[in-house]
Amino acid sequence: MRIVAASEFELKREVEYGSPEQNEAVRKIITAVRAEGDEALLKLTQDFDRVSLNRGQLRVTQEELQAAYGQVEPSFLSAIRQAADNIRVFHQKQKRNSWMDLQPDGSLLGQVVRPLKRVGVYVPGGKAAYPSSVLMNVIPAQVAGVPEIVMVTPPATGGKEGINPYTLVAAAEAGVTEIYRVGGAQAVAALAYGTESIAPVDKICGPGNIYVALAKREVYGDVDIDSIAGPSEIVVLADDSANAAYVAADLLSQAEHDEMASAILITSSASLAEAAAAEVDRQLANLPRQEIAAASIQNYGAIIVVDSVAEGIGLVNRLAPEHLEIMVQEPMAVVGMIENAGAIFLGPYSSEPVGDYFAGPNHIIPTNGTARFSSPVDVDDFIKKSSLIYYSKEALLQNGSTIMELARHEGLEGHARAIQVRLEQEGTLEGDQS
C-alpha cells in the first residue's frame, strides 16, 4: 500500500451521473409505468428480469414470508434480532415531540412533528443479500412512526427466481408492511406514481444500480428521495499507539466493498505507516474478495504520514470522510476537534463493522465529502414538521400595526390590508374600509 505525503494527497471523488442513453431509458420506463401501471410493470419485469408474473403475484404473501423464516439459520435470526433491537434503541433516542409555546396574550405557537405516511424502500437483488441495509433503511422509518413501509426488490436474485430469504426475514423483523417483487427503474416509478397494485409513497430510499439511482433523481420533487450514495470511504487516524494489524484489517474491510471504495490511513507515526502497509499486503493475500480490495487499495487507498495528530485532524476535516476511526492514545480528547465526519469510531475495539452491523447507529452515512453538510440517515428523515400559529385577538390588536408596517416596507399592501380589515372590524383602527 502506497505511503504518500499529505501535501501530495488528494482524495479522488467520482460520482456517476449516467449516460444520456441511460437517462433516456429511465425516462421511457417511468413514462410507461405512469401510463400503463401494472401492465407496464409486468412487461418490464419480463424484459429485464426474465420472470413472468401476473398481477396477483406482484405482492409477496404472508405464506412466503413464513417460508423464508424456515430457510434461515436460527443463529442468523437471533443475530438479526439483536442488531434490530440495538438499531431501534439508538434511533428511538432521536425521536422528537411536537411542541407548543403558550403566550401570556393567549396566543399559541408550535411545531407539529408527524411521520411520513408511506415510505418505499428499494432493496437490490444482486448475488449477495444485504439484510443489514434493510434494517438500516426500515427501522428509522418505523421508529418515526411511518404506518406504511413498502419494500420493492427484483423477483430474481443473481439470475435465480425468488427473493433472498435473508432479505425477507430482515424486512419482516424491521417492520416492513408490504413487499412487492419488482425492481429497477420500474419499481421506482411505481413507488412514485402508483399503479393498480402499488399505492404511491411519499419518500423512496435504499440503494440500487445506476438505473435505480437515475430513476430516483427523475421522480424527486414528486416524492422525496434519500441522497444518492457515492463509493464507501474510511479514514483511520492513528498514532504510534495503534495496532497495525487492526488498522490494516479495518482498511481492508472497507476496500473489499467496491473497487472504487477508498481506505486511507493518516498517521503521525512513520513506523505505524510501514507496519500497516506490510499488514495490508499480508492480510490481502488470503482475503476472498482479494481482487476487489486490491484494486481499491491500489487506486483509492493511501497511507499519509503527518507531522502531528493535529495536522492529521486538519486533513480529516478537509476530507470529511463517511467513516472515521480514531486510534490514538486518547481518542476522546480528539473527537471535539473533528468538524466533519459521518460516523466516528473511537479506540482500538470500535472497528467499523461494529457500526456496519450491530451497535445501533445507522450505517447509511454521507459520502463524497458531504458530511460537511449532511448527516447519517435517522428518524428525522422520515418525519415532516408543520408550523402552528394561533394568534389571539389581543395579540393581533397589540402587534397589528407593526406587522402592517413591515408589509408596507415590502410594497405588499394586500398583506397590510389583511391585518387592517381585522383591526377595523374589531374597532381599534379608524380609516376607510379597504
Place this chain on the structure above:
Amino acid sequence: MRIVAASEFELKREVEYGSPEQNEAVRKIITAVRAEGDEALLKLTQDFDRVSLNRGQLRVTQEELQAAYGQVEPSFLSAIRQAADNIRVFHQKQKRNSWMDLQPDGSLLGQVVRPLKRVGVYVPGGKAAYPSSVLMNVIPAQVAGVPEIVMVTPPATGGKEGINPYTLVAAAEAGVTEIYRVGGAQAVAALAYGTESIAPVDKICGPGNIYVALAKREVYGDVDIDSIAGPSEIVVLADDSANAAYVAADLLSQAEHDEMASAILITSSASLAEAAAAEVDRQLANLPRQEIAAASIQNYGAIIVVDSVAEGIGLVNRLAPEHLEIMVQEPMAVVGMIENAGAIFLGPYSSEPVGDYFAGPNHIIPTNGTARFSSPVDVDDFIKKSSLIYYSKEALLQNGSTIMELARHEGLEGHARAIQVRLEQEGTLEGDQS
C-alpha cells in the same frame, strides 16, 4: 372569483426548470468563476449589473452598514427588531443537543450535533426589498450556531447602484457576518467554490431568479442548497362561522405575490363562498398590486364548496398547501386531522401575514405539495449530525461473534476478519491468523 366543485378541481403546479440556453449560460458562468475567481466576478457584474467594481469594493464595509442604519425610519428598525426577536425565540426552541448513551459494558454511543461552519444567503436585488426574507434565512442559521453567515446581493437595486438599506439593516440585525455585492449565478458560483475575496460555504440558501435557481441546482452536491421554491400558495378552510372579508383579504394577500401564486378557499358554506367571492372582487378593486392579484385569482384561484368540513380536510391533505388557514368554529378540533400543510394558521386573527412577518415561525415553507414530505426552514437545516461509537473491549468480546456472523452472511469476509483479528489478539478466539 370562480366557485368550483371539489370533483372538478385540480391544483395546477408549475415548476420552472429553465431552458437549455439558460442552463448553458449558467454553466459557463460557473466555469468562469471557478477558473478566474474575482476577475470573473467583476467582469460578470459589469456585464449583467452594469456596475464597475474593483476587488476591494466587493465586500460591504462597516461604514456602509452604519450609513444604512441612518437611512431607515426608527419605526422600521423597531419593527424589524421585534420580528427578529420573535423569530429567534421560536427557532431557539428547535435547537438540539448532542447526546450520548453510556452502556453498562463501558461502551458509549452517541450523536454529535454541530452547526455548519459557513453558510451563504442569496438576497435578490429586485425593485422591492424583502427584509423579512433576510431574517427568515439568516436567523435559523445563527441560532444553529453557524459562525460565518455570508450574504450576497446584486450591487444595484432596480437599476440603481447601491444595496437597499432595509436589506442591509435586516442583515445586520439578523446576524450576517459578511456581505458581498455580487448577484446572479456568479454569486452562487463564488459561494460554492470560493474566489480570492469570498471563501466557499457549506450551504447556499435564499430565493433568486431562474439563473440563481439553476446555479444552485448545478452546484448542489459540492455544497448543500435549500429547496427551490415554487409559487406561493394558500388554502383557507372555512365554515359558515368565518368572516368573508377576512377570508377574502387573506386570499388576496397571497395572490398579490405573483401571477402564479394560488389562493384557494375550501368551504362547507355556500353562503360564505358567495360572500367571499364578492369580497374578493370588491377588495381587488383598489389593491395597488391589482393586476398581479387579479391574474393569480383568475388562473390559479378557486372557491370550492364541499359537503362538510371533513371532506374539506381530505382535500387539504391531498393539496398539502404551503399555508393553511383554518377558520372554522373550533379550529383546534381540526388541526389533528391535518396531515399535510407547511404552516397552519388557526382562527380568525391568525392572518397569514402574522406568520409572514412577525410571529416567529419561519415563512420559508414547502410549496408544490411537498409539505407531504418536507418542512419549513428551521434550525435543523443548518446543523449536521455525526454518529459516535466507542466500543469497549468487553462489548467487542461479548458481541464479536454475532457481528462476524452477520458480516459472513453478506459475503463480506474482510468485515468479519476485522473483528476476528481483535478477538484473536485479545485471546478469546482460537484459530489461524487471518
